[in-house]
Amino acid sequence: MAEFVNKVAESGLITIDLEQWYPKGDVVVLDLKEYLFMGMIVKEKEFREALKKTDWEKYRDKIVAIVCSADAIIPSWAYMLLSSYLQPVCFGFGIGSEEEVKKQLFISGLHQINTNEYKDQRVIIKGCGDLSIGDFAYLEITKLLRPVVRSLMFGEPCSTVPVFKKQPQS
Numbered sequence: 001m002a003e004f005v006n007k008v009a010e011s012g013l014i015t016i017d018l019e020q021w022y023p024k025g026d027v028v029v030l031d032l033k034e035y036l037f038m039g040m041i042v043k044e045k046e047f048r049e050a051l052k053k054t055d056w057e058k059y060r061d062k063i064v065a066i067v068c069s070a071d072a073i074i075p076s077w078a079y080m081l082l083s084s085y086l087q088p089v090c091f092g093f094g095i096g097s098e099e100e101v102k103k104q105l106f107i108s109g110l111h112q113i114n115t116n117e118y119k120d121q122r123v124i125i126k127g128c129g130d131l132s133i134g135d136f137a138y139l140e141i142t143k144l145l146r147p148v149v150r151s152l153m154f155g156e157p158c159s160t161v162p163v164f165k166k167q168p169q170s
Contacts, residue, residue, distance in 0.1 A: 013157050014118065017126040018137050021109040025063050025091050027098040032068040032078070039070050042078050051081060056089050064093035065101040103136060110140050120150045125163075127155045 035050045037043040064086055068074055079095070086093045092108075094101040125141055138154070145152055146164050153160035 013122050013124055013153075015124045015126055015157060016141070017129065018110075018133050018141060019126075019129045019131050021106055022131055022133055022137075023063055023092060023102050023105040023109070025061065027063045027065055027101065028059060029065045029067055029098065030059070030082075030086075030093075032066065032074060032082075033070040033072070036068075036070055036072055040072050042072070042075055047078060048081065051085055054085070056085055059086060059090045061089075061091050063098075063101060063105065064090045065098045066093060066095045067097070103134065106133070106137060107140055110137070110144060113144060115144055115148045118145055119148045120166075122151045122153075123149045124153045124155060124157060124160055127161075 033039055035042075035047055037046050066079075066082065083093070092101070092105040094104040096104070123145060125138060142152065142163065149164070150166050151162070152164040153162055155161050
């Protein structure tokens with residue numbers, strides 16, 4: 001009887017599933033309008049007082065999307081102050097819509113990859129999954145890995161699309 005040989009397992013290919021970096025969890029929108037004097041102006045004293053009175057536990061382990069539905073100019077220090085309250089309690093946060101903030105957190109997570117682990121390796125970026133991550137993710141992972149990998153492919157080990165192959169040095 002012939003022995004079954006798993007050629008994919010023996011190929012030395014490394015598969016990366018981008019879903020593992022996609023932020024998971026509930027997204028809560030924090031509208032700065034609620035912290036503005038008369039719904040229009042940031043007054044430092046009132047802004048600080050409103051932040052102090054906020055129950056920050058409702059943001060515990062959540063993803064927070066910071067928006068301002070009022071047509072107001074928010075000074076940079078206000079975002080810094082808000083950040084000082086959110087950072088200890090929430091999973092992550094950013095300015096923008098729910099999707100924009102998830103994208104920011106996703107890119108930030110990708111940049112935590114130790115690219116040296118993939119030096120001179122043959123890498124496949126998994127193409128199918130449960131989530132629709134977005135084309136930006138494939139662009140970002142390619143920017144990170146292209147300088148270090150021997151080859152980069154898209155798809156599944158049984159069916160890949162070549163993206164990049166390091167040319168032999170002469």
